[in-house]
Amino acid sequence: MKKEKQLKQVNGSEYLTVEEAASALGIKTTAIRNYLYLGKFTTVKFKGLTLLDAKEVSGWKGRQR
Helix, strand or coil: CCEEEECCCCCCCCEEEHHHHHHHHCCCHHHHHHHHHHCCCEEEEECCEEEEEHHHHHHHHCCCC
16 A cells, blocks of 8 residues: 655655665665555655655665665
8 A cells, every 4th residue: 555645845854756765775766666666655745756754764774684
C-alpha cells in the first residue's frame, strides 16, 4: 500500500527529491523508486514532484547494511 500526501506549500529543508534521497543513502534512484512502490517511504506530492521526508530518509541511513 502506497503512503502519499498532497501539499499546497512545502518547506524545502524538510523534504528530499528521489534523487537527493538516493544520494543521501548511497543507492540508485531505481532502488528508491522500488521502495516507494512497496510503500516503505511516505511520499509527498507537490506540483508534480515526488518528495520524501528528510527525517524518514535519515532514519534509514542507520538501518542499511
